[in-house]
Amino acid sequence: MSGPLERLAAARREAVFRLFERKFKARVRITIGSATCENAAGAEKVYARFKALIDERGAGDVALGRVGCTGKCDMEPVVTVIERNTRPFKYGALNPERAEQVFREHVLEGRPVEALLLPGPQPEGDMEDLISRCGDAAERVRGAADLERAFRDVFGDVHFFGKQLRLTLRNCGVIDPESLDEYLAVRGYEAAATVLERMTPQEVIETVKLAGLRGRGGGGFPTGVKWGFAAGEAADEKFIVCNADEGDPGAFMDRSTIEGDPHTVIEGLMIAGYAMGATQGFMYIRAEYPLAIARLERALEDARRAGFLGERIFGTDRRFDIEMRLGAGAFVCGEETALIHSIEGRRGMPRPRPPYPSASGLWGRPTVINNVETLANVPVIILDGAEWFGSIGTAKSKGTKVFALAGDVQNTGLVEVPMGTTLRDVVYDVGGGIKDGKAFKAVQTGGPAGGCLPASMLDTPVDYDTLAAAGSIMGSGGMIVMDEDTCMVNVARFFLEFTQNESCGKCTPCREGTKRMLEILTRITEGAGEEGDVEKLLRLADTIRKTSLCGLGQAAPNPVISTITHFRSEYDEHIREKRCAAGACAALTRYRIDPEACVGCGACRRVCPVNCITGGPKQVHVIDASRCIRCGQCFDACRFDAVLRG
Amino acid sequence: MTDDIHALPQDIVEYIDRCLAGPHGESYLIPVLQQVQNRFGYLPRPLMDEVAHRMRIPTAKVTGVATFYHFFSFTPRGKHRVTVCMGTACFVRGAGKILDRLKDLLGVAEGETTADGLFTLESARCLGTCALAPVVVVDDALHGNVTTGDLEKILKPYGFKGKGETG
Numbered sequence: 001m002s003g004p005l006e007r008l009a010a011a012r013r014e015a016v017f018r019l020f021e022r023k024f025k026a027r028v029r030i031t032i033g034s035a036t037c038e039n040a041a042g043a044e045k046v047y048a049r050f051k052a053l054i055d056e057r058g059a060g061d062v063a064l065g066r067v068g069c070t071g072k073c074d075m076e077p078v079v080t081v082i083e084r085n086t087r088p089f090k091y092g093a094l095n096p097e098r099a100e101q102v103f104r105e106h107v108l109e110g111r112p113v114e115a116l117l118l119p120g121p122q123p124e125g126d127m128e129d130l131i132s133r134c135g136d137a138a139e140r141v142r143g144a145a146d147l148e149r150a151f152r153d154v155f156g157d158v159h160f161f162g163k164q165l166r167l168t169l170r171n172c173g174v175i176d177p178e179s180l181d182e183y184l185a186v187r188g189y190e191a192a193a194t195v196l197e198r199m200t201p202q203e204v205i206e207t208v209k210l211a212g213l214r215g216r217g218g219g220g221f222p223t224g225v226k227w228g229f230a231a232g233e234a235a236d237e238k239f240i241v242c243n244a245d246e247g248d249p250g251a252f253m254d255r256s257t258i259e260g261d262p263h264t265v266i267e268g269l270m271i272a273g274y275a276m277g278a279t280q281g282f283m284y285i286r287a288e289y290p291l292a293i294a295r296l297e298r299a300l301e302d303a304r305r306a307g308f309l310g311e312r313i314f315g316t317d318r319r320f321d322i323e324m325r326l327g328a329g330a331f332v333c334g335e336e337t338a339l340i341h342s343i344e345g346r347r348g349m350p351r352p353r354p355p356y357p358s359a360s361g362l363w364g365r366p367t368v369i370n371n372v373e374t375l376a377n378v379p380v381i382i383l384d385g386a387e388w389f390g391s392i393g394t395a396k397s398k399g400t401k402v403f404a405l406a407g408d409v410q411n412t413g414l415v416e417v418p419m420g421t422t423l424r425d426v427v428y429d430v431g432g433g434i435k436d437g438k439a440f441k442a443v444q445t446g447g448p449a450g451g452c453l454p455a456s457m458l459d460t461p462v463d464y465d466t467l468a469a470a471g472s473i474m475g476s477g478g479m480i481v482m483d484e485d486t487c488m489v490n491v492a493r494f495f496l497e498f499t500q501n502e503s504c505g506k507c508t509p510c511r512e513g514t515k516r517m518l519e520i521l522t523r524i525t526e527g528a529g530e531e532g533d534v535e536k537l538l539r540l541a542d543t544i545r546k547t548s549l550c551g552l553g554q555a556a557p558n559p560v561i562s563t564i565t566h567f568r569s570e571y572d573e574h575i576r577e578k579r580c581a582a583g584a585c586a587a588l589t590r591y592r593i594d595p596e597a598c599v600g601c602g603a604c605r606r607v608c609p610v611n612c613i614t615g616g617p618k619q620v621h622v623i624d625a626s627r628c629i630r631c632g633q634c635f636d637a638c639r640f641d642a643v644l645r646g
Numbered sequence: 647m648t649d650d651i652h653a654l655p656q657d658i659v660e661y662i663d664r665c666l667a668g669p670h671g672e673s674y675l676i677p678v679l680q681q682v683q684n685r686f687g688y689l690p691r692p693l694m695d696e697v698a699h700r701m702r703i704p705t706a707k708v709t710g711v712a713t714f715y716h717f718f719s720f721t722p723r724g725k726h727r728v729t730v731c732m733g734t735a736c737f738v739r740g741a742g743k744i745l746d747r748l749k750d751l752l753g754v755a756e757g758e759t760t761a762d763g764l765f766t767l768e769s770a771r772c773l774g775t776c777a778l779a780p781v782v783v784v785d786d787a788l789h790g791n792v793t794t795g796d797l798e799k800i801l802k803p804y805g806f807k808g809k810g811e812t813g
Contacts, residue, residue, distance in 0.1 A: 412777035
């Protein structure tokens with residue numbers, strides 16, 4: 001009887017053969033990024049246009065396909081044109097008309113449309129070569145003098161991808177997420193087959209411990225240790241759960257990973273299940289992510305059909321299957337005991353620990369809960385080795401971290417950098433700096449549980465311990481950049497409003513404390529702040545942090561504490577001068593037009609959504625303050641600095 | 647919607663039976679409620695009672711679970727759902743002002759439906775399309791990089807006639 005690896009090799013041979021017939025034989029291949037946000041940016045329309053053009057011309061030598069998130073969110077939809085034996089070309093921000101131009105000039109006539117290419121140097125080498133390297137991170141890094149060169153090859157745009165190292169996202173934007181064949185072609189399920197055939201559960205646990213993998217959901221608990229706890233429990237049944245209930249506002253890493261490479265997450269879950277002794281896995285995913293759910297469902301079905309999931313996986317006598325459960329919109333369900341209650345069909349409220357879920361979790365059985373990104377790292381560790389994985393990152397934070405880079409930054413997108421990369425590198429090098437030539441004010445990590453760090457802390461390296469020491473947290477990976485127009489008091493209020501709303505109400509400090517903090521913050525942003533409010537906030541923060549039942553409450557004060565620590569003057573300005581310099585707090589903002597500077601161009605009048613600006617051509621314009629909604633559009637529209645804010 | 651809100655559709659009844667036949671049947675309460683909500687747009691009271699009855703779970707517990715999660719709604723929604731993303735990226739890019747302007751235009755508070763039943767205004771925690779912030783979704787159509795000035799234009803194709811004229 002053949003072992004798992006032999007079975008897998010046979011499946012891969014067939015997959016590659018099918019791929020060759022369907023894709024690699026084609027003279028030209030076109031791949032279109034099609035994650036949720038790419039589709040929102042019009043990827044499906046571009047796909048449809050290419051499809052129509054191919055059908056119309058009877059261009060049978062052109063293959064069209066979808067890939068997951070290409071990471072370059074501000075240039076969506078991203079389209080790659082791959083000719084046999086030449087380098088791939090990446091186009092950004094295509095629409096149907098531009099797609100037609102690319103099809104006519106590049107695909108049919110062989111002349112790349114330079115004006116529509118992504119900025120920066122283009123990838124080198126042909127795509128077969130690049131894809132074959134994607135499944136082997138070690139080879140890729142060893143083969144190149146530095147990361148920059150290694151990634152230019154695969155991802156093209158050096159400015160954006162230069163400082164990145166894509167391990168968990170290694171297949172995102174490269175393979176078709178709905179094709180098991182493509183996953184198999186990049187060493188898919190090889191890690192799972194390897195552990196089944198060659199490693200004992202204990203060896204898997206030791207390998208993951210040695211690699212130094214820590215939970216990517218925010219807590220940073222060593223993954224191997226967690227598995228070890230559950231493995232050491234005696235029970236008739238054990239469960240492994242993948243937490244894909246990505247709740248942090250401003251975070252989309254897990255959605256993108258699942259949409260771009262669902263099999264990697266399944267494979268990670270499978271290996272985790274093997275290590276801790278679970279026969280049943282759960283995928284707890286947000287109901288708000290329909291595309292991710294559909295792709296995951298498809299991937300689960302394909303894996304079952306291939307014999308990788310279900311009874312007798314890979315021909316062994318082991319059983320392992322995965323069931324999907326949809327989250328119903330409760331942020332607190334990111335807390336593991338609350339998540340367990342939710343899967344059990346109850347209100348998602350946390351309970352005191354111990355007992356920890358590794359001893360008593362789902363239906364009282366030993367249960368491990370791992371985050372999507374954590375699991376996506378596992379196949380890499382098995383394939384490329386714990387030592388290699390451990391060589392990336394810092395002393396205590398190993399590997400890479402995926403961030404959803406967004407806010408007032410030039411290049412928004414999904415980025416993955418080695419641990420220890422500085423915030424400055426992420427914001428300025430990868431992110432391209434601040435939008436619209438404005439000034440940097442703060443970078444926020446960790447969502448509602450994290451903090452805001454000012455410009456003076458931009459050289460902080462990204463790792464669990466340093467970020468925590470700086471007053472923020474690593475969190476699950478949301479990274480929001482804020483410019484000078486962001487009011488830090490308002491940001492603190494925003495996060496408190498979120499946590500207050502999401503507080504489950506079980507423990508008093510969180511339920512009542514966040515409410516009181518929110519009241520004070522709201523009062524400050526509305527111009528009714530009082531002397532002593534900041535001290536009150538800090539006192540409440542201290543109590544809530546020390547006495548709340550779960551992580552949600554314990555971390556809720558972080559945004560307030562960090563903004564008070566780093567931006568105290570803004571609080572004072574709101575309280576004492578009733579002024580919001582950023583112009584974000586509507587109650588404290590008034591707009592008027594400087595008659596000396598106004599040239600009467602009418603730009604402000606045209607953008608005003610409530611028509612409260614009057615004035616004829618070349619006449620001084622006037623804002624009717626009684627009707628003004630303080631949206632600030634006139635301020636942004638004026639090219640003569642005639643609209644004054646204060 | 648023409649569905650009868652006093653009896654569970656047959657397929658959902660069968661789904662419940664399938665769930666109860668396996669282990670931990672009661673744990674499927676949330677998936678069952680999700681199906682009801684997806685079908686009707688909200689959870690009609692009689693159907694929640696029927697779910698409780700069929701799943702042999704106390705009504706109080708069903709209500710407790712349903713009211714805990716944001717996903718569930720207990721009043722019928724309007725013909726079109728206008729959702730403003732209030733994730734951090736959208737917030738930083740001005741979503742608060744977008745929401746305020748929509749409240750003003752539609753004359754309703756968050757979570758409410760216009761008197762003519764045309765629009766329900768909602769906010770979302772985060773839609774994960776942060777690169778397009780701020781984002782407004784009308785039904786399934788996502789609009790990115792929205793300004794307060796764009797809103798009337800966005801709503802027009804859905805029958806919005808102008809401030810104060812919808813209800």
